[in-house]
Each structure stands twice: as structure tokens, then as C-alpha cells.
Amino acid sequence: MALELFLEGDPIADTKAPTDVPIGERWSERKFRGKLVNPANRRKMTIIVVGTGLAGGAAAATLAEAGYKVKSFWFQDSPRRAHSIAAQGGINAAKNYRNDGDSVHRLFYDTVKGGDFRSREDNVHRLAEISTQIIDQCVAQGVPFAREYGGLLDNRSFGGAQVSRTFYARGQTGQQLLIGAYQAFERQVAAGNIETHSRTEMLDLVVVDGKARGIVVRDLVTGEVTTHVADVVVLGTGGYSNVYYLSTNAKGSNTTAIWRAHKRGAYFANPCYTQIHPTCIPVSGDYQSKLTLMSESLRNDGRVWVPKERGDSRPPQDIPEDERDYYLERKYPAFGNLVPRDIASRQAKNVCDEGRGVGPGGLGVYLDFAEAIQRLGRKAVEAKYGNLFDMYARITGEDPYSAPMRIYPAVHYTMGGLWVDYDLQSTIPGLFVIGEANFSDHGANRLGASALMQGLSDGYFVLPNTITDYLSAGPFEKVPADHPAIVEAEAGVKAQVEKFLSINGTRTVASFHRELGRLVWDYCGMERTAEGLRKALDRIPELRKEFWTNVKVAGDAHTFNQNLEHAARVADFIELAELMCIDALHREESCGGHFRAESQTPEGEALRNDEEFAYVAAWGWTPEGEPPVLHREALEYEYVHLAQRSYK
Amino acid sequence: MQLTLRVWRQPSPQVKGKMANYHLTDVSEDMSFLEMLDVLNEQLILDGEDPIAFDHDCREGICGSCGLMINGIAHGPEQTTTCQLHMRSFSDGDTIDIEPWRSGGFPVVKDLVVDRSAFDRIISAGGFISAPTGTAPDAHATPVPKVDADAAFDAATCIGCGACVAACPNGSAMLFTAAKVTHLGLLPQGQPERDSRVVKMVAQQDAEDFGGCTNIGECSAVCPKGISMETISRLNHDLLGALRANAVPAS
Numbered sequence: 075m076a077l078e079l080f081l082e083g084d085p086i087a088d089t090k091a092p093t094d095v096p097i098g099e100r101w102s103e104r105k106f107r108g109k110l111v112n113p114a115n116r117r118k119m120t121i122i123v124v125g126t127g128l129a130g131g132a133a134a135a136t137l138a139e140a141g142y143k144v145k146s147f148w149f150q151d152s153p154r155r156a157h158s159i160a161a162q163g164g165i166n167a168a169k170n171y172r173n174d175g176d177s178v179h180r181l182f183y184d185t186v187k188g189g190d191f192r193s194r195e196d197n198v199h200r201l202a203e204i205s206t207q208i209i210d211q212c213v214a215q216g217v218p219f220a221r222e223y224g225g226l227l228d229n230r231s232f233g234g235a236q237v238s239r240t241f242y243a244r245g246q247t248g249q250q251l252l253i254g255a256y257q258a259f260e261r262q263v264a265a266g267n268i269e270t271h272s273r274t275e276m277l278d279l280v281v282v283d284g285k286a287r288g289i290v291v292r293d294l295v296t297g298e299v300t301t302h303v304a305d306v307v308v309l310g311t312g313g314y315s316n317v318y319y320l321s322t323n324a325k326g327s328n329t330t331a332i333w334r335a336h337k338r339g340a341y342f343a344n345p346c347y348t349q350i351h352p353t354c355i356p357v358s359g360d361y362q363s364k365l366t367l368m369s370e371s372l373r374n375d376g377r378v379w380v381p382k383e384r385g386d387s388r389p390p391q392d393i394p395e396d397e398r399d400y401y402l403e404r405k406y407p408a409f410g411n412l413v414p415r416d417i418a419s420r421q422a423k424n425v426c427d428e429g430r431g432v433g434p435g436g437l438g439v440y441l442d443f444a445e446a447i448q449r450l451g452r453k454a455v456e457a458k459y460g461n462l463f464d465m466y467a468r469i470t471g472e473d474p475y476s477a478p479m480r481i482y483p484a485v486h487y488t489m490g491g492l493w494v495d496y497d498l499q500s501t502i503p504g505l506f507v508i509g510e511a512n513f514s515d516h517g518a519n520r521l522g523a524s525a526l527m528q529g530l531s532d533g534y535f536v537l538p539n540t541i542t543d544y545l546s547a548g549p550f551e552k553v554p555a556d557h558p559a560i561v562e563a564e565a566g567v568k569a570q571v572e573k574f575l576s577i578n579g580t581r582t583v584a585s586f587h588r589e590l591g592r593l594v595w596d597y598c599g600m601e602r603t604a605e606g607l608r609k610a611l612d613r614i615p616e617l618r619k620e621f622w623t624n625v626k627v628a629g630d631a632h633t634f635n636q637n638l639e640h641a642a643r644v645a646d647f648i649e650l651a652e653l654m655c656i657d658a659l660h661r662e663e664s665c666g667g668h669f670r671a672e673s674q675t676p677e678g679e680a681l682r683n684d685e686e687f688a689y690v691a692a693w694g695w696t697p698e699g700e701p702p703v704l705h706r707e708a709l710e711y712e713y714v715h716l717a718q719r720s721y722k
Numbered sequence: 723m724q725l726t727l728r729v730w731r732q733p734s735p736q737v738k739g740k741m742a743n744y745h746l747t748d749v750s751e752d753m754s755f756l757e758m759l760d761v762l763n764e765q766l767i768l769d770g771e772d773p774i775a776f777d778h779d780c781r782e783g784i785c786g787s788c789g790l791m792i793n794g795i796a797h798g799p800e801q802t803t804t805c806q807l808h809m810r811s812f813s814d815g816d817t818i819d820i821e822p823w824r825s826g827g828f829p830v831v832k833d834l835v836v837d838r839s840a841f842d843r844i845i846s847a848g849g850f851i852s853a854p855t856g857t858a859p860d861a862h863a864t865p866v867p868k869v870d871a872d873a874a875f876d877a878a879t880c881i882g883c884g885a886c887v888a889a890c891p892n893g894s895a896m897l898f899t900a901a902k903v904t905h906l907g908l909l910p911q912g913q914p915e916r917d918s919r920v921v922k923m924v925a926q927q928d929a930e931d932f933g934g935c936t937n938i939g940e941c942s943a944v945c946p947k948g949i950s951m952e953t954i955s956r957l958n959h960d961l962l963g964a965l966r967a968n969a970v971p972a973s
């Protein structure tokens with residue numbers, strides 16, 4: 075191992091989960107042992123919640139209901155537009171309404187296994203326990219989940235599971251869940267319990283005496299930079315897939331909030347664990363600004379195939395059955411088209427690398443509904459997937475009812491994020507992190523329909539119960555507006571804005587973002603090698619240097635300036651990309667979505683190395699030029715046996 | 723293809739806006755409308771000009787951020803969102819007019835960006851079911867007939883984009899409000915607050931700078947989610963019922 079890459083720091087551990095009781099009792103026990111805050115005191119305490127996605131929206135609403143003063147921040151024009159709105163397929167819950175053998179334990183087991191044994195058992199078990207309450211909560215709010223003729227809730231199957239436990243609302247589950255949280259949020263706005271800050275971006279964290287006490291924000295309409303203080307700060311700012319430039323995430327999704335908190339001392343865990351989703355619409359040209367997901371639910375009925383022969387350029391309808399390779403069904407007879415995402419993606423890459431890919435550039439595989447249409451009828455297929463088929467037709471100009479869809483993997487989700495303990499508190503006391511922004515529950519690969527579950531679990535049920543233990547020591551001493559920590563942080567933000575506008579170079583922010591994205595996709599994407607990662611690590615610092623000397627940012631600091639917003643986000647992505655590559659290089663094993671070509675089984679599956687790598691890599695920040703510091707959290711498996719994942 | 727764009731430029735709410743012309747060559751028909759604007763913006767930046775501000779985020783037709791008047795039609799010639807509109811809907815040599823939503827209820831922030839916070843305030847006034855976290859009974863405690871669930875879902879697909887307001891000659895927000903009233907009013911969970919909800923939401927809508935509804939139907943014709951005019955009949959029916967029953971706003 076090249077030691078100059080990083081420094082070895084002290085190990086780190088979660089100290090909050092009560093491991094002296096059996097796993098099924100730990101969450102209740104934690105709630106019992108944690109201190110509470112009496113209702114009269116809650117009114118005296120202010121909580122900053124950044125983000126209004128499923129995690130932040132649910133948390134803000136619930137904390138406001140509990141009586142705290144909540145200040146909420148987001149960068150879009152309305153809290154309802156957080157990226158969670160785009161989730162399509164569904165949300166898991168161990169309701170066992172199908173009577174198909176599901177249980178909390180099975181959801182727990184599937185999630186730990188799906189994450190390739192790189193997540194914390196205690197957290198995952200709690201998530202599985204809470205999953206059932208989430209569905210109850212959302213139904214009570216009026217979320218219109220799909221129902222059967224008898225009026226009861228319907229379910230579908232998702233990858234990595236052999237039971238039907240996914241609740242859904244057509245192809246718009248995220249939208250409906252988020253609107254539920256948003257309405258609960260707006261109810262608290264009306265009640266005067268939430269102060270709202272729309273089109274406002276957090277650009278720094280204020281840490282006073284070692285505790286998170288506030289945030290520095292920029293009003294995106296007026297450009298004004300101000301500081302808000304509170305007793306505690308919660309980040310629910312989503313994932314960082316856009317480090318790849320092209321991803322299925324919304325254009326505004328970014329790493330800025332968590333990256334800047336990282337630079338203030340919050341450890342960043344497993345940055346290289348990213349999820350490549352197998353079913354997205356392939357890239358069509360250089361102008362491409364984002365990639366569109368075709369929900370995993372399509373794999374319930376769609377069959378994935380490529381021609382058996384390489385270079386077969388016949389239209390799909392003309393290729394006879396026996397000249398098609400349904401490679402997932404062939405290789406994984408038990409799970410077939412429903413293998414987990416990391417496996418489905420890598421297999422698609424493999425067949426394309428073999429020259430059997432379809433469509434422009436050979437970067438695509440077929441997802442075919444002909445058999446489903448024959449079996450169920452076009453109407454039934456339309457009812458289940460109509461909006462997705464329409465979207466496909468709109469984007470590609472092709473009709474998926476008469477010819478198979480072409481799909482290719484795309485970056486979709488980031489399992490890495492700020493390190494948190496069982497209470498969801500980061501390594502900075504008073505800074506809590508929820509939703510996709512933390513690293514917590516999905517290990518090295520997230521199963522479909524589990525992010526919505528985690529976001530709502532964190533926001534509605536976990537955080538509101540764990541934050542009280544921290545707040546029981548509050549309200550904390552007031553932080554004056556002229557406190558040196560505030561003055562310094564505000565000055566830093568303003569200086570950065572001025573710097574961007576003064577460079578006046580020759581390349582656009584977007585051109586840097588595209589180049590960075592290409593680099594990370596090529597070397598820290600679906601397949602990683604030591605050689606490639608080293609190349610990326612040589613190139614990224616150069617790119618960063620060029621960015622800071624040659625970027626051209628339009629407009630000024632005092633008006634609505636989207637180009638300036640983008641510049642700050644790209645600056646952070648560049649720094650994050652370097653840490654991702656260091657993390658990927660140091661982890662010389664394959665696990666889940668992190669596939670190191672050097673570490674595979676003879677059949678080409680990810681080969682873990684539990685002896686050396688059964689830990690969470692929590693990185694501490696050091697100033698530019700110095701290697702980051704690695705803190706390892708050992709992962710222990712008491713309830714699920716460490717085993718090679720098999721979906722055959 | 724080659725295009726001429728005539729775009730509304732307005733640096734800030736205080737400054738008067740005007741249309742400006744831009745020429746684009748090499749536009750691919752597979753580009754989305756917003757990608758076409760991205761390409762233009764990169765050129766503008768390199769030329770030292772201010773890029774055109776427009777709202778967007780998901781680019782998948784679901785977040786409701788995007789929304790442009792394209793040749794006088796909200797979201798342009800197809801019944802979809804601006805981000806899902808592709809250049810294959812246009813022809814070589816076309817001139818395309820691009821303007822922001824225009825309505826008293828949606829003041830311009832910059833160029834093509836408007837302030838739609840009035841929609842949030844309408845929801846805040848009553849567009850919810852009061853179900854504090856942790857109080858819910860089992861999800862199967864109350865079955866919901868599939869027809870009701872499906873109809874509620876249809877109304878719930880509103881993305882809050884504001885095209886309905888932009889298209890309405892009166893600048894009315896009725897379709898948006900009616901979609902929410904219908905979604906929640908069709909579900910058993912929404913019954914206890916049904917009367918007060920409609921009264922409060924309509925009162926808030928009237929307090930904003932939106933016009934009145936005279937059942938013209940332009941709203942539904944441009945709505946990317948196809949929210950139906952029936953929701954408005956439903957709202958009127960609920961409102962009358964509530965007023966008869968004397969449902970006075972609680973606060």
C-alpha cells in the first residue's frame with residue numbers, strides 16, 4: 075500500500091447502540107436510555123435543518139410538531155422540489171402483507187447481504203424495524219399508494235429480494251412520499267413552528283467550542299451572505315452522484331453542505347461507495363446534461379438480453395429467440411433479472427465490453443417487454459409502467475411497446491457520506507446528518523427501494539428521538555453575531571465568491587465539471603484498478619489548479635447568479651473526487667458497487683477481503699497538499715454470517 | 723438545425739425587461755429544450771455575456787421547477803414539461819419565443835425565473851392531513867376503494883409547476899388548488915378536515931395575486947400531468963357544501 079496516500083488515524087467506533095441487549099431490543103433500549111427534553115424547554119431551542127427532501131422535510135416537520143423552533147433551508151424555489159421527488163419505483167417495508175415469508179429479520183438480512191457486508195448491523199436492524207411504521211405514517215398523511223381491488227395496499231418486487239415488500243405509487247413513489255412530508259412541513263409553517271429560507275444555500279458550518287452552532291448561507295436571489303445560529307444543526311442535503319457530471323440526480327444535487335462540514339471536522343465515510351444503476355437511458359450526445367433512470371421495477375417484467383453474436387446489427391425484432399442471450403437469467407437462475415444493481419450493472423458492462431452491446435457506440439443492452447405484453451396484455455403493462463414508457467418514448471423518440479428499450483448503467487446513488495453514529499450524529503458534536511447525506515445503512519451497495527425507507531426512517535423516527543439526548547444539555551449559550559468563528563466563516567465564503575468572479579479565465583464551469591465527471595467515471599466508476607485510480611489522482615490536482623486559475627464565471631455577486639452557484643459546487647466536487655479515488659485505491663478488495671478488477675472470483679464476481687477490509691473508512695480532512703487521515707470503524711457481524719454473496 | 727431564439731431578458735424585478743435575439747446553429751433534434759439553452763448559455767458565458775436564468779432541477783418532468791412560455795404556450799407545443807420537450811418538436815429555421823410565466827401571482831425574479839411561493843402558501847393554508855408523526859394506525863386499518871385511490875392519485879400527480887396559472891387568461895390558480903382539494907378529499911383520511919381545507923385554501927388563493935376562475939379550461943389543456951377540470955367542479959362542490967355547513971377557517 076502506498077502510504078503517502080493517507081495517514082493512519084485512531085480507530086473510531088459507535089458508542090451509542092446498546093450492544094448489551096439483543097439486536098431486536100437495541101432501538102427501544104436506546105430510546106429509553108437517551109435523555110429527553112421537556113416540552114417547555116423545547117420551545118427555547120432552535121434547530122437548523124438544511125434540506126427539505128424526504129429526510130430533511132420529515133425531520134423538520136416532526137421536530138416542529140414536537141415543539142422545537144425549526145429553521146429550514148433549501149436551494150430550490152420550493153421545499154417540494156427536493157431531489158427525492160424524482161424517486162420512481164418504491165419503498166420497502168417488512169409488512170408481510172403478502173404472507174410470503176417476509177419479516178423484520180428478513181429485511182434486515184437482505185439489506186446487510188445486499189450491502190455486501192459493509193454496513194453496521196445495528197443501524198440496519200433499526201431501519202427494518204421502523205420500515206413498517208413509515209407506511210402507516212404515509213398512509214395517514216394521504217399518500218396515495220397503489221391499491222388492489224379490495225382496497226388494500228399492493229406490493230411489487232425489487233432487486234436483491236425474493237419477497238414482495240415494495241410499496242409504490244405508480245412510477246412516482248418519491249413524489250408522493252415527498253408531497254406527504256412537504257404537506258406536514260407546510261402545516262408546521264402555518265403553525266409558526268418552521269421559519270423558511272427558500273433559494274438559500276449553506277456554504278459553511280459554524281463550529282464554536284467544538285460544537286456545531288450554525289451555518290453560513292448565501293441568499294441565491296440577492297447574493298447576501300449571512301449566518302444563522304442554533305442549538306444544533308441537521309444536514310439532510312442528499313447525495314453527491316453529480317461528481318460524475320452525468321448521473322440520474324437532479325442538476326442541483328451537490329456535495330457542498332457535507333463537504334464543507336467535512337472541512338470543519340466531520341469525517342467522510344466510504345466516499346468511493348457509489349451505486350451505478352443498471353437501467354438508465356443511454357447517452358445520446360455531448361450536450362447531454364443528465365441521465366434518466368428507468369425504474370428498477372421494470373425488471374419485474376422486462377427481460378434483459380443482448381445478441382449472442384458480437385457485432386450483430388439486426389434490429390431486435392429480427393433476432394430469433396435462440397440467438398439472444400438473456401444473460402442475467404442464464405447466470406443467476408435464482409434471481410434472474412432481479413439480481414442486485416451492482417451485479418446487473420457490471421454484467422451489462424461486461425457484455426458491452428465483449429462487443430455485444432446494442433445501439434449507438436454499442437453501449438446498451440435490451441430491456442424487453444414483448445413477453446410481458448403477451449402474457450399480461452398491453453393494458454396491464456400500461457397500467458403498471460405507463461409513465462415510464464411515455465418518458466422513454468419522449469426522450470428517445472422510440473416506442474418501447476413495439477421494440478425493446480435500450481438501457482445502460484448510470485451513476486445513481488452514493489452510499490458514502492458523512493460518518494454518523496447510531497444517533498446519526500457526526501464526529502462534530504451537535505451536527506447530525508440524515509438521509510443520503512450520511513453513510514449509514516447501505517454498506518457497499520444499496521438495495522432498490524431502500525433509500526426512501528432510510529430517508530423517512532431517519533427524518534420521521536430516528537433523528538427526532540436521538541437528538542433529544544444531545545439537546546437535553548441545552549439550550550446552549552448564545553453565540554454573538556461577532557463571534558470570531560462567525561466572522562471567519564463569513565469572510566471565507568465572501569472571499570470565495572469574489573475569487574470566482576475575479577479569475578475571468580477561458581473555460582466554463584460546466585466544461586470543468588464535464589471533464590471531472592468523465593475522469594471519475596472512467597477511473598472510479600463501474601470498475602476500478604490501481605493503475606487507473608493513480609492516473610485519476612495525478613490528473614485531479616492538475617484539474618483543480620486549472621479550475622482555480624482559468625475558470626470563467628459570469629455575472630456578479632449581488633444578483634441571482636446560477637453560474638456562480640455551479641462554480642462553488644464544482645470546486646467542492648473536485649476536492650471530493652480526489653478523496654473518492656484515494657478511498658477506492660486504498661480499498662484493495664471488491665465489495666458491492668466498489669469493484670476492483672484485481673479482486674474478483676473466477677466467475678468475475680466481486681471478491682471481498684474480510685480479513686483486511688471489514689471496516690468503514692472514515693476520512694478526516696487535512697489542508698490541501700497533505701494526505702487525509704484514515705479512521706477505521708471495525709464492522710462486526712453478530713447476527714448475519716459473513717459470506718460470499720450469491721444470487722445464483 | 724438552425725434556430726432563432728427571442729428570449730425575455732430582465733436582470734431583476736426592479737428593471738424593465740425586453741426580448742433579445744440569439745442565433746443557434748448545430749442544434750440536434752435529440753437535445754432537450756433545456757439542453758439547447760445550456761448550449762446557448764455556455765456560448766454567452768464565453769462571450770462575456772450574462773447567461774439566461776431559468777429554473778430547472780430534475781429534468782425528468784417531476785420536480786415542477788422548469789416552466790417556460792414557448793411561442794406563447796406554457797411548456798411549449800407538447801403536453802409535457804419544458805425539460806421533457808425535445809428539439810425534434812421544432813424544425814430547422816424556426817424562430818422560438820421564450821418567456822417566463824406571466825401572472826400577478828408569480829413575480830419575475832430574473833429573466834425566465836419567477837417566484838411561485840404563493841403555491842406553498844396555498845398548501846400551507848390547508849393542503850394537508852393533520853397526522854402528527856407516530857400517531858398513525860396500521861396502514862391496512864382503513865381500506866380505500868381502488869377507484870377512489872386511483873382518482874386521488876390522478877389529482878396528486880400535480881407537480882406545482884404553475885403552467886395552469888400561466889396559461890389562464892385570468893391568471894387563476896384554481897386547477898392547482900383543486901388538484902390538492904381533490905386528492906385529499908377523496909381519501910377517507912382526508913375527511914375530517916375536508917370542509918375547512920377547501921375554505922382556507924380558496925381564501926389563501928384569493929389573498930394572493932391570482933385571478934378568478936371562469937372555467938375556460940386553458941389550464942387543463944397545458945397541464946403536463948393532465949389534471950382534469952373535474953377537480954375544479956369538485957372543489958366548487960366542496961366549497962359550496964362547506965360554506966353551507968358554515969365551515970369557518972379555524973384561525
Ligand SMILES: Cc1cc2nc3c(=O)[nH]c(=O)nc-3n(C[C@H](O)[C@H](O)[C@H](O)COP(=O)(O)OP(=O)(O)OC[C@H]3O[C@@H](n4cnc5c(N)ncnc54)[C@H](O)[C@@H]3O)c2cc1C
Nearest residue numbers: 125126127128129149158163164276312509510523525526
Ligand atoms: C431518479 C431517481 C430515482 C430513485 N428512485 C428511488 C426509489 O424508487 N426508491 C428508493 O428508495 N430510492 C430511490 N432513489 C434514491 C432516493 O430518491 C434518494 O436517495 C433520496 O430521496 C434522498 O433524499 P434526501 O432527503 O437524503 O435528499 P434530497 O431529496 O436530495 O434533498 C436534498 C435537500 O437538501 C437541499 N440542499 C442540498 N444542498 C444544500 C445546500 N448546500 N444548502 C441548502 N440546501 C441544500 C436541497 O435543496 C434539498 O432540499 C432514486 C434516486 C433517483 C436519482
Ligand code: SF4
Nearest residue numbers: 880881883884886945
Ligand atoms: S395543475 Fe398541472 S399545470 Fe397546474 S401546477 Fe399542477 S401540474 Fe402544473
Ligand code: FES
Nearest residue numbers: 779781786788805
Ligand atoms: S426540471 Fe423538474 S420538471 Fe422540469
